[in-house]
Amino acid sequence: MNAEIITIGDEILIGQIVDSNSAWIGNQLNLLNIPVVQITSISDLAEKITETLVQAASRAELVIVTGGLGPTKDDVTKETISAFFGKPLVRNQSVLTHVEGIFARVASGREMPEVNMRQADVIEGCEVLFNDVGTAPGMWIEREGKIFVFMPGVPFEMKYLMTNRILPKLGQLDTHLLIKHRHLITIGLGESFLAAKIEDIENSLPPTIKLAYLPKLGLVRLRLTQYGNSDDKIDVFHEKLIERLDNHVVSTKDVTIEEAIVEHFAEDNIKLATAESCTGGRISSAITAVSGASAMFDCGIVAYQNTIKQQILGVKEETLKKFGAVSEQTVIEMAEGVKKLANADYSIATSGIAGPGGGTPEKPIGTVWVAISGRVETQTRLFQFHNDRLINIERTVANAFAMLWNMYIKERGN
Amino acid sequence: MNAEIITIGDEILIGQIVDSNSAWIGNQLNLLNIPVVQITSISDLAEKITETLVQAASRAELVIVTGGLGPTKDDVTKETISAFFGKPLVRNQSVLTHVEGIFARVASGREMPEVNMRQADVIEGCEVLFNDVGTAPGMWIEREGKIFVFMPGVPFEMKYLMTNRILPKLGQLDTHLLIKHRHLITIGLGESFLAAKIEDIENSLPPTIKLAYLPKLGLVRLRLTQYGNSDDKIDVFHEKLIERLDNHVVSTKDVTIEEAIVEHFAEDNIKLATAESCTGGRISSAITAVSGASAMFDCGIVAYQNTIKQQILGVKEETLKKFGAVSEQTVIEMAEGVKKLANADYSIATSGIAGPGGGTPEKPIGTVWVAISGRVETQTRLFQFHNDRLINIERTVANAFAMLWNMYIKERGN
Numbered sequence: 001m002n003a004e005i006i007t008i009g010d011e012i013l014i015g016q017i018v019d020s021n022s023a024w025i026g027n028q029l030n031l032l033n034i035p036v037v038q039i040t041s042i043s044d045l046a047e048k049i050t051e052t053l054v055q056a057a058s059r060a061e062l063v064i065v066t067g068g069l070g071p072t073k074d075d076v077t078k079e080t081i082s083a084f085f086g087k088p089l090v091r092n093q094s095v096l097t098h099v100e101g102i103f104a105r106v107a108s109g110r111e112m113p114e115v116n117m118r119q120a121d122v123i124e125g126c127e128v129l130f131n132d133v134g135t136a137p138g139m140w141i142e143r144e145g146k147i148f149v150f151m152p153g154v155p156f157e158m159k160y161l162m163t164n165r166i167l168p169k170l171g172q173l174d175t176h177l178l179i180k181h182r183h184l185i186t187i188g189l190g191e192s193f194l195a196a197k198i199e200d201i202e203n204s205l206p207p208t209i210k211l212a213y214l215p216k217l218g219l220v221r222l223r224l225t226q227y228g229n230s231d232d233k234i235d236v237f238h239e240k241l242i243e244r245l246d247n248h249v250v251s252t253k254d255v256t257i258e259e260a261i262v263e264h265f266a267e268d269n270i271k272l273a274t275a276e277s278c279t280g281g282r283i284s285s286a287i288t289a290v291s292g293a294s295a296m297f298d299c300g301i302v303a304y305q306n307t308i309k310q311q312i313l314g315v316k317e318e319t320l321k322k323f324g325a326v327s328e329q330t331v332i333e334m335a336e337g338v339k340k341l342a343n344a345d346y347s348i349a350t351s352g353i354a355g356p357g358g359g360t361p362e363k364p365i366g367t368v369w370v371a372i373s374g375r376v377e378t379q380t381r382l383f384q385f386h387n388d389r390l391i392n393i394e395r396t397v398a399n400a401f402a403m404l405w406n407m408y409i410k411e412r413g414n
Numbered sequence: 415m416n417a418e419i420i421t422i423g424d425e426i427l428i429g430q431i432v433d434s435n436s437a438w439i440g441n442q443l444n445l446l447n448i449p450v451v452q453i454t455s456i457s458d459l460a461e462k463i464t465e466t467l468v469q470a471a472s473r474a475e476l477v478i479v480t481g482g483l484g485p486t487k488d489d490v491t492k493e494t495i496s497a498f499f500g501k502p503l504v505r506n507q508s509v510l511t512h513v514e515g516i517f518a519r520v521a522s523g524r525e526m527p528e529v530n531m532r533q534a535d536v537i538e539g540c541e542v543l544f545n546d547v548g549t550a551p552g553m554w555i556e557r558e559g560k561i562f563v564f565m566p567g568v569p570f571e572m573k574y575l576m577t578n579r580i581l582p583k584l585g586q587l588d589t590h591l592l593i594k595h596r597h598l599i600t601i602g603l604g605e606s607f608l609a610a611k612i613e614d615i616e617n618s619l620p621p622t623i624k625l626a627y628l629p630k631l632g633l634v635r636l637r638l639t640q641y642g643n644s645d646d647k648i649d650v651f652h653e654k655l656i657e658r659l660d661n662h663v664v665s666t667k668d669v670t671i672e673e674a675i676v677e678h679f680a681e682d683n684i685k686l687a688t689a690e691s692c693t694g695g696r697i698s699s700a701i702t703a704v705s706g707a708s709a710m711f712d713c714g715i716v717a718y719q720n721t722i723k724q725q726i727l728g729v730k731e732e733t734l735k736k737f738g739a740v741s742e743q744t745v746i747e748m749a750e751g752v753k754k755l756a757n758a759d760y761s762i763a764t765s766g767i768a769g770p771g772g773g774t775p776e777k778p779i780g781t782v783w784v785a786i787s788g789r790v791e792t793q794t795r796l797f798q799f800h801n802d803r804l805i806n807i808e809r810t811v812a813n814a815f816a817m818l819w820n821m822y823i824k825e826r827g828n
Binding site: 010011012013014015016017018019020022023024025026027028030035036037038039040041042043044048052070071072073074110112113115116133154156159181191192193195196202210211212213214215216221223225254274276279280281282283284285287288289291292293294297298299300301302303304305307308311312341342355356357358386388389390391393 | 707
């Protein structure tokens with residue numbers, strides 16, 4: 001069984017929102033061994049929706065559609081698919097009761113607008129996917145051996161319907177194609193050096209196993225994918241890659257570097273603290289987004305101004321005066337200060353000029369100092385990034401995690 | 415001129431990465447009045463790439479393609495488009511020199527692998543879009559009145575090529591279709607109440623103007639879009655909406671709530687401080703991601719453990735013992751503590767059980783307290799979210815910003 005995903009909404013095409021739904025759905029379908037062969041984003045136009053449904057159904061057995069189910073005039077999906085399937089919309093009583101119940105709770109006595117009644121309209125004969133966490137229900141419709149699923153585009157409603165309604169139903173179907181993935185997250189080797197280092201292993205892969213490289217900000221993710229119900233050679237090749245790449249391997253699972261850091265630090269009973277200036281809390285929020293972070297993280301300080309750097313982190317006034325806030329001396333004192341304050345084993349400190357303002361000829365926008373303080377030493381690095389504030393923050397965070405990881409591996413080895 | 419975007423890479427279809435490139439490109443093209451009519455994500459398969467290029471070119475005059483230009487075996491885009499255009503790949507000397515230069519800098523004496531030479535191969539007769547920030551060049555190819563642009567998928571390389579090579583070229587072309595957008599960010603009214611409140615204005619819109627609703631976590635964004643070179647009624651309707659929605663309007667531009675907060679606080683010379691437990695720095699990082707945040711933000715404390723709440727924020731030991739870290743009393747002391755510490759005018763404090771661990775029968779996972787302390791008072795709210803850690807963090811942040819905004823508007827009115 002192949003799947004296609006269609007996301008409907010002008011806001012995606014004009015870039016007002018990023019379509020994160022498709023990635024999540026793709027990931028979930030993959031776990032059920034249902035490969036997604038195409039993702040298509042289109043506007044809220046009836047003829048475009050119809051054309052895209054026809055094409056998707058010509059290529060895939062499962063078509064998953066999100067968006068356009070809201071109560072307002074700009075949402076045309078339901079009328080369009082009613083015509084597409086040649087079935088009228090009918091009002092579903094249990095959905096209507098549910099919608100009225102939600103209104104009674106939040107509306108404090110106001111009367112329910114007429115448009116909301118329409119949220120209870122579904123395609124005649126469909127299986128209604130009841131939406132406990134929102135007002136728009138999902139719909140499951142089968143026709144000529146193809147399955148069509150329609151869901152609202154609000155991410156947590158979509159996730160709720162997928163998890164509780166759609167994935168269980170799909171899991172019960174026969175899936176004939178078996179896909180297996182194995183992952184390897186590496187650090188310290190560029191994509192082409194990595195490729196050269198494992199060239200013989202890559203060349204020996206059978207045609208049923210594909211190797212993909214995904215480089216991003218200092219890490220390269222490798223993904224082995226095995227198609228078909230053949231023998232399980234994928235684990236043999238995964239092991240070969242792990243052995244060959246040795247201490248460049250951050251993880252053998254598909255995790256982020258912060259997930260690897262949280263897992264290893266928690267296991268080894270190591271505490272991390274952060275003192276952030278230019279990254280403004282981005283490092284601590286990445287760490288604490290990981291489940292289990294509380295086992296290895298107690299304290300982060302966002303010291304955006306000099307007074308806070310002095311007062312809380314104990315950076316010396318003299319240091320700030322002599323070298324400035326964006327300097328090697330300051331990040332060292334920030335890192336060592338927060339490590340002491342939080343009674344931690346490792347710490348990260350950042351200070352830089354993220355932009356677009358604040359640059360000088362000596363310290364142009366994009367100048368960033370990072371310090372990592374560990375059990376044995378404090379290391380620093382100077383980065384010279386470019387003009388984009390968000391990219392500068394993102395690259396600082398990625399480099400800080402890479403520096404922390406390298407020091408951790410080195411000190412663990414000692 | 416219509417555009418389509420094609421993103422190539424298995425990692426998108428299996429959900430390993432979210433395709434943020436398309437949204438960014440869509441947004442940039444919109445600013446040039448070039449509407450994107452479809453975004454298509456496909457895998458690294460030659461026949462799929464060819465099929466998608468043919469279809470896109472049948473609908474749009476501009477086809478923008480990202481991904482698949484890396485030096486490794488899994489990237490097949492260049493060979494595929496060489497066949498599609500019926501033109502061979504030729505090695506470009508200035509790109510080769512550039513690639514060799516990058517290697518010489520980072521490779522510390524190692525020899526450049528053969529595969530990297532191939533990065534300098536381009537389609538014969540194309541316009542090479544020189545990539546100063548990476549090794550893979552972009553390509554601009556015109557055929558039968560259609561423009562095809564190929565770029566690497568690495569976001570900052572793509573952005574660099576768009577900004578410095580492609581958008582300037584597109585800006586010089588005649589664009590016949592004029593699209594105008596006007597935005598309105600509202601707070602405090604659900605989508606359907608909002609629709610009822612402005613129903614008469616919406617019904618009076620001419621067919622050339624569309625109104626879209628985009629609800630997200632407590633805010634509803636309204637977008638007016640005017641198509642075609644007609645008269646400028648869009649501003650009249652924008653004004654009508656602004657007047658009607660009055661104090662529900664957060665901004666009349668397409669901004670995030672944190673951008674509105676930074677802008678207004680900086681203008682009014684108001685300082686904000688944050689004391690975060692369950693949000694772990696997500697609030698301070700959202701604020702400091704906005705340019706100009708340093709004018710209104712000095713200090714954020716991530717107090718993940720009780721000792722830090724006591725030691726730095728001055729939360730009383732007695733309070734933590736009697737009520738626990740996740741309690742109204744604790745968030746009040748956190749908010750007032752950090753406000754005093756940072757000498758700020760407003761502060762936000764959060765404490766909750768984000769999950770998946772840490773729940774109890776009295777305080778289940780998803781229990782979150784938020785406090786906002788202003789010039790006049792400190793307000794609190796208790797939230798009961800669900801089981802997903804990241805969604806709990808995201809909803810806490812969105813609600814905290816909404817609470818802060820409401821207090822700011824109220825106190826500003828006084």
